[in-house]
Amino acid sequence: MTDALLESDLALPGLRRGKVRDVYDLPGHTPPRLLIVASDRISAFDVVMPTPIVGKGRLLTELSTFWLRFVEKLGICRTHLISTDAAEIPPAAFKAGGTTAQQLSGRITIAARADVVPVECVARGYLEGSGWKEYQATGAVCGVRLPPGLRQCDRLPEPIFTPATKEQLGKHDENISFERACSLVGRGLMERLRTLTLSIYSAAAKHAASRGIIIADTKFEFGTLPGSDDPILVDEALTPDSSRFWPADTYAPGRAQMSYDKQYLREFLEALVASGRWNKQAPGPQLPPDIVEATTAKYRQAMQRLTS
Numbered sequence: 001m002t003d004a005l006l007e008s009d010l011a012l013p014g015l016r017r018g019k020v021r022d023v024y025d026l027p028g029h030t031p032p033r034l035l036i037v038a039s040d041r042i043s044a045f046d047v048v049m050p051t052p053i054v055g056k057g058r059l060l061t062e063l064s065t066f067w068l069r070f071v072e073k074l075g076i077c078r079t080h081l082i083s084t085d086a087a088e089i090p091p092a093a094f095k096a097g098g099t100t101a102q103q104l105s106g107r108i109t110i111a112a113r114a115d116v117v118p119v120e121c122v123a124r125g126y127l128e129g130s131g132w133k134e135y136q137a138t139g140a141v142c143g144v145r146l147p148p149g150l151r152q153c154d155r156l157p158e159p160i161f162t163p164a165t166k167e168q169l170g171k172h173d174e175n176i177s178f179e180r181a182c183s184l185v186g187r188g189l190m191e192r193l194r195t196l197t198l199s200i201y202s203a204a205a206k207h208a209a210s211r212g213i214i215i216a217d218t219k220f221e222f223g224t225l226p227g228s229d230d231p232i233l234v235d236e237a238l239t240p241d242s243s244r245f246w247p248a249d250t251y252a253p254g255r256a257q258m259s260y261d262k263q264y265l266r267e268f269l270e271a272l273v274a275s276g277r278w279n280k281q282a283p284g285p286q287l288p289p290d291i292v293e294a295t296t297a298k299y300r301q302a303m304q305r306l307t308s
Contacts, residue, residue: 003054003103004040004054004055005039005052005103006052007039007041008099009095009098010035010093010095010099011098012024012025019041019048020057020241021038021236022037022039024037024093026090028090031225032112032226034080034110034111034113035093035111036109036111038060038061038064038107039052039057039107040053042262042295044265044266045269047282047283047284048284049284049285049287050284051286051287052292054296057107059296059299060107060299061106061109063238063303063307064236065081066307067237067238067239069081070204070207071233074203076200076203077196077200080223080233081109081111082109084106084108084110085110086101086104086105086106086108087101088110089110111234112232114225115223115224115225115226116166117185117189117193117221117222117231119163119184120173120220121163121193121220121221122161122217122219123197123200123218124156124159124216124217125156126153126155126246127141127152127156128216128244130175131175131217132153134175141175142160142164142178143179146160151253152253152255153246153252153257155253163176163177163180196222196231200233201215209248212247212249213260213302213305213306214245214246214251215244216245218237218243218244219243220235220242221235240298240299244257244261246259247260260298264294265291268287
């Protein structure tokens with residue numbers, strides 16, 4: 001566990017801790033910049049576990065960086081990514097007893113600071129998760145009417161855009177209709193974000209398919225830079241933390257799929273819930289070594305297959 005990073009500790013202002021990432025302001029830059037640190041924290045059911053997944057932050061950073069550069073290279077839109085070189089962190093950020101530059105190597109993103117649009121932009125190519133539950137109840141997902149008789153994990157006739165509210169840590173994001181999203185941030189912006197979301201998803205899904213991976217769904221965040229109305233892609237992109245990745249060679253609709261994400265963790269936790277040993281509330285339980293190792297292996301396998 002010596003190489004695990006559960007929390008960062010830097011002499012930088014503006015610290016915000018999310019489920020996985022610690023975000024700081026990087027003073028002295030115009031336009032302003034952020035330092036984003038991908039920790040080894042992992043969450044499930046919106047609860048951050050007390051046990052780190054060693055190396056997860058580095059795997060997430062490498063994969064997200066790959067996808068951000070992928071989006072930029074295709075010319076779909078700009079992203080917030082400036083650098084991932086820990087050597088560019090100012091020496092004054094490091095303090096006695098705090099996080100070291102070596103600990104941050106491979107797990108940081110220096111990014112443009114944007115005004116984040118308060119809507120999660122979700123693309124779904126397959127019917128699973130909250131979308132599957134909503135379809136069973138209403139025949140639609142976020143107001144998008146779907147054909148009758150679809151099975152769990154069926155491929156949709158075409159990818160759909162299903163926005164969600166962006167909630168604070170510890171609260172569940174809520175699926176909303178496109179019209180509701182428009183009322184929150186404006187129709188013109190949401191139409192642009194819908195186009196960008198589906199364009200990125202389609203390009204990424206095609207690439208992943210060539211590597212034997214199905215991207216069933218994924219969520220993006222967008223923001224705008226000071227003085228500009230053009231949205232840019234921010235936060236992470238297309239990792240097992242924000243997407244469902246399924247191995248194509250075992251895919252079969254009508255049931256839950258094998259996955260490259262938190263499958264082992266969720267199954268372990270569901271067993272604890274079923275036996276009355278956990279109630280899906282914080283604090284989360286300690287994770288045994290085999291669960292940690294299996295989860296790390298899945299993340300690494302996804303990263304290697306997608307970036308090779």
